[in-house]
Amino acid sequence: MRLKATPDHSAPETVFTARSLSKVYIVGELEVRALHDVDLDIYGGEFVVLLGPSGSGKSTLLNILGGLDSPTTGKANWRDHDLVASDEAELTQYRREHVGFVFQFFNLIPSLTALENVALVAEIADDPLDPREALDLVGLADRLGHFPSQLSGGEQQRVAVARAIVKAPDVLLCDEPTGALDYDTGRLVLSTIARANAELGTTTVVITHNSAIAGMADRVLHLAGGSIARIERNPHRLAAEEIHW
């Protein structure tokens, strides 16, 4: 029997709801089932880790949650936003107002300094944090005027985290945030993500294939072959400093 990540009786408010979510890519004459009949609920302020090997469907799921892709069938809602029925402009609006992204390869704007990269997003947000405050939160208060080319990979990723949280998003979506980083830097970045989750109460979803990170989550969804294979609940969340790989 397929496992369904449906609401728990003790759960707080549900922010994401997905029902019978399926995604089929047509590649040439081949149908690739990236997601298969997924039911999912994510609660406000929760820290969720999506764990799975490549091809398990975790990125597809994240893309749908982030309003970057739409499912082939099924329903996906962010609170009362219907992510399936939204058009491109509504999805952009959704991303702008509610979602913070952290990418594996940082995707900073090379021509802007750390502060300006963060301010760029603050500019289009409704009620943003002070960009300096966001950078302070990720421990980069002293690197404000540096360009990406003058920052280490870890520092760049922390700028990316600051950029994601500056608009005080409802949800922070991180796609392999440590994938391009070494061990120490990776942990530093994870701790800033955890801090944002804890201090701002931002619902956080992290994609990774690194199972060590799972220890930091409230819930761990194991994906395999496009379905949720297993759900793990951590009674005790580990701090970034406590995990090893």
Added chain:
Amino acid sequence: MSLLDIKLARELVSMRAQVLAIALVVGAGIAVFVASISTFYSLEASQSRFYDKSRFPNVFVTVKRAPLSIVPRLEAIPGVATIEPRIVEEVIVDWPGSRLPVSARMISLSDKHGALSRLHLRKGSAPTPGSTDEIAIGEAFAEANKVEPGGTLRAILNGRLKDFRITGIALSPEYVQTLRPGVYIPDDKFFAVAWIDREAAEGAFDMEGAFNDAVIRLAPGADASRVIEDLDRLLEPYGSVGAIERRDQPSHRFVEDELEQQRVTSITVPFVFFGVAAFLVNIALSRLVLAQREQIATLKALGYPTLPLGLHYFKLVVVIVTIGSILGLAGGYLFGHAMVLSYRNFVRFPVLDFEVTGWSLVVGIAISLAAASLGIFTAMRSVVALKPAVAMRPEAPIRFRRGVLDFLAPNGSPRAKMILRHIAGRPLQTALTTLGIAFAVPMVVLGLFWRDSVDYMMDVQFNLIERGNAVVSFSESVDADIIRDLKREHGIMKVEGQRYVPVRLRAGQRTYLTSIIGLHEGGELRVPRDLDLRPIEPAPDGITLSKRLAQRLDVALGDEITVEVMEGERRKVDVPVASIVEEMLGMSSYMEIGALNKLTGEGDVVSAAALYIEPSAIGPVSERFKSLPVIESASMKAYSIAMFFDKIAGLVLVSGAILTGFAVIIAVGVVYTSARIRYQERARELASLRVLGFTREDVSQLLFTEFMIVIAIGIPIGLVLSQYAVDLIARLHTNESFQVPAVIEPRTFTLAALIVLLTGLVSTYALRRQVYALDLVAVLKTRE
């Protein structure tokens, strides 16, 4: 098909817009090159075919009257192969319905085998030998007056009216371009060339056993100047004004001038077009290769040798150049065809067809291929020089710095800073894009400025220099009293007598056949202008030369030149150059009329008059001219201007318009390619912004603003370059018939700038589609 070829095919399809843009630029370069060179060779081939077939003479001589008995002595001159004595007379024609006096030059025809200057009959037949009332007339006049064989031409011969039956319409190599002496604008409607049988001419002009004109064909290798010396010696007693070589024959000189100009055009304009096109293709392709840096490195890492990879990109070049060549050949054929067509009513050859000159196509394609390949290979070399491991890593991010342009927006938003730093942070790319756009401007200006140039030319010549609205010439030099008589005519407000004296000007080895125009001091109807266009008086003690004539003779102010008068007593006098004047049409010279008459040894005579006729009276006055036998011809300014636009300016403006078309194609190619490359270099960054919540419009606007700033820098640079380009082209195009002033009106600058700006807007608009289709998901997964 190898895998690399499949890759190539797919990439060509996915890059089709870019491929087409680059191919268009290549095609425009090839088209202009092929059309210009082929037009030149088509004209030259038509000319030489006609000259050969019709046996165009090498030497021409005019005498007062010489007996035919002297002909054997002329034939015996070493170097003379054939000589043909003729009777040539200017007559007045009574042409019903003509507004102005019509005159004709009648030329006797020989039925001898091997005759020179043989007619090419367009319609009908030549006058029957022995007939006294048959005539063939030149095609230019026939077309302008819609004359067909069977019609009648009534001429006044020795004071008697005589009707000739028109038997044929013909072309002659001596009248490929029919210009009246001293006139630079064709006058087809009022000036005819006509041929009658020799016997008829003898009778009509009382020339039995005599001739007054001869044409000579030289033996191969003969020295023309030797022959001319002998001819002049033998014919001087008969009133020869000196034989001339082919290069001084008016029609030939005009056609040669035109050919020379076409030759210059066929080199310079394509050089500019081609240079720019090659440069752009080079840049576009090298950036295209650099964009595939990682792919190339990966293939290298997988063990692909460099050669097949190089070949792979070379094939890309071959495909683009092939498409460009096909477009170029088609465009060149159409352009060349149009140019040759517009020459047809301008130079009259029996056959004037456009033929593509094979080598021009080969050279055009080779240059394009070379320029494009160079772009590919320089880029390839920079990639393969790196170790695959290094090349597979993304290029080190550009080290942006604060400062260079930040001062423009000190408190600007991050978006403004992003734009400014992108422009300043990639100085080389920005410079190349700016330069590409800057180059597009002069190309458009080079097509458009002709209108300004022609307008300026017309203004100077017909408003500042020739201030009257008509000129009449008399059949011979007449007493200046005629001016008083003309003044009494109703409707003539102002009359000024002029004297045209045919001369050969000599300065050392350089000579030029022209006329000296004698003007009265204080004259108002013909006002020579100095180089700053201020009016100056013809000096009484020297000669005034037009700037181009002074250049041609290589003389400066104060230098002495020899004036050899070609009529009357044929005096030779040394005179100093008293002033140099600006003149747009022809190469004139001036003297004060009294001084000129003294020089020729005549009294107070005039041979022409400039008039100002009250505009409402032009019709009746013209009618009146027809009844005054002393008036051989009259030219009305309005008609001259119309003819100028119809013939000379029409030709220039047609090719200018077509060049503008090609320039716009190049501009579109350049601007679109530049915009596209700039977009490609930023696609990932733009997609990231989209993911972060920027709307499509936000992102488009970012790209748009940045590109518009580059255009705003490029256009002024282009405008400055335009002035240099126009100066160069104008200088190269100035010839004996007319000067091309390097004038660019603000409207042309504005229009050129707007055209380039518009292509920029259209290009960036086209890129919106790309922005809209940005793959947001891919951004999350790929590294830089």
